[in-house]
Amino acid sequence: MTESNPPLPRAKFQCRGVNVHYATTHAIKDNDIDIYDKSVTSFIGPSGCGKSTFLRCLNRMNDTIEICRVTGDIRLDDVDIYGSDIDPVQLRARVGMVFQKPNPFPKSIFDNVAYGPRIHGLAENRADLDAMVESSLRSAGLWDEVKDRLSSSGTGLSGGQQQRLCIARAIATQPEVLLMDEPCSALDPIATEIVEELISSLGETYCVVIVTHSMQQANRISERTAFFHLGELVEYETTHNIFNTPKDDRTIGYVSGRFG
């Protein structure tokens, strides 16, 4: 599918024959996908189609679920991330993740953002750490709102601010990839707009993969869109093509609102 497209940045992720089983359920069925750097890729599809599960394969978050089994080949910069020499902890430092529900730690705003740099020893000294926290909060568009209360609790922020704090926290670890699992589904429209703008701008520097229930959102912020249905990757195209000239009947049905 991808060869017909205009020149692309290089593929950050190359996934071939990926299968995921939860105990007896076959959640992801033999999917191939290339995800490109410095762009936003959306995963869309009805609930339970496996899009979040697939996203969680990309940073091996599924490892934390006892009954989950992932097979197939997923390469990040041509290295198999399920290889025996890969430490999932180090992988997750490179592939950051933002979750559906804002989940700031019950710590101060500063400590939330400084969490990643501290555990990975990224900062040389306190001034360095301060600078990292500030630049992460600036990237997440939160700095001006919280700069006077960095020591107050991160859980005291509004929902939209919490989600941007979580994005700042993910950025502070200096990842190459940002995975976002329905990052706006718990936010109101205004907060959603702010976070969407943020995601679009992050797409200029990072490889961003976002799972979303909102087709409008996928349309607004992503360059490429993948449509999942019942664990199958049905169609993967530029966002424009998916929404304007979908090829598969299931995609046509979903994007035109006939089901899902």
Added chain:
Amino acid sequence: MLSWVALIVVLMIAGSFFASQQRARGVAQGDLAALHSRPAYHGAYTALWVAIAGFGVLVLGLLLSNIAIRSALFAAIPDSLGPLSQIERDLIVSDGVAIASGEVASRSDAAREAVGARYGTLMMVRNVGLALLTLGAAAFAYMRSSAQISLPFRARNRTEKIVQVLLMVSAAIAILTTIGIVASLLGQTLAFFSDIPITKFLFGTLWSPLSGVHSGSMDPDKVGAIPLFAGTLLITFIAMLVAVPVGLFAAIFLSDFASQRARSIIKPMLEILAGIPTVVYGFFAAITVAPFLRDTGAAVGLTISSESALAAGIVMGIMIIPFISSLSDDVINAVPQSLRDGSYGLGATKAETIRKVILPAALPGIVSAVLLGVSRAIGETMIVVMAAGQGANLTANPFEAVTTVTVQIVALITGDTEAATAAGPAFTLGFTLFCVTLIFNVIALRLVRKYQESYD
């Protein structure tokens, strides 16, 4: 006889329920919607009044008549016996009661026969009178409340009101009992402090309250409770030294490392540990642990007495482990999975996640679990009675025998000293214990609230 009366009242309650229900149906004449309250509420309303009237009269009558009969029996002791001490009078009365009910009396004489005869008539009168009164009250309650049944009668609201009052009375009983216990502790304590200066008790370092009792009164210099406080603190400290790390680590293992299967086996096992009677821990400490420690100490050149704070503390710590592990496990599990995911998603290891995210978030709960453990340790009795010793040594050496507040209360109450003499220091110690745990709990609650404010 009165048990039959109680049974009849129960039957009356059931009967009045069905009768009133039926009567409400009759009043409704087939149109149940015309009734303000459903027939069952009319039944319940009547039944509740019958129960309150019947059992209220029965219980109150029993209490009052027992008091009255007792004083009547004392009055029945013939004056010809001359002045008698209270104990002798008690004995005559209880022998009289035994004679009247056909049991074996310690001695039989004219005075006792007279008291017995009086008891027989009084009981007869009481039983018949109370039976009539009870049944009469229940019947009256039935007639009065069933006469109220009508279409607009708000039986539901009134039933709910009665139930509400019953609930309130139950709560009041719990509170009043507490107040009563505290008041009696306080009274005895104040009486004790009127003989012994409070400073001697709180700051004295010599505890041997009964040593001077034979010569008449207590020696204020020998009721210093500091050795007891020190012993209690020492043993509690050792116990927490064992219980907190082991309990907390077990909780972390259970919640974040153990597989579902292991967890489902280990957690119930830990809870069985909590179900072992403390007396079993006590002789385990005295028979197994203390000699083992003594022998081990001897082998490495340490003098450990065969009753030591260490033995009691270690076993007490083991006893407290399940409290801390089970409660901590619950609070650690209550930390949302989303926080764990957030931390793992940033490339944190399991250890980092636990240390930096989960434990801080669970801290209020863990603190309260530890404080609960401490208050159990302070109040624990059986283990220290058996394994810590009786001698009130003032020492910080865990290898020596020490004694605790609870042990001394046991010694005072179960000893062969006259109860009235021993009660003073015992109640005072009990009151002190109560105050300490109360202050402790208040501080603990404050601490927890403070943590919660900063984490929510």
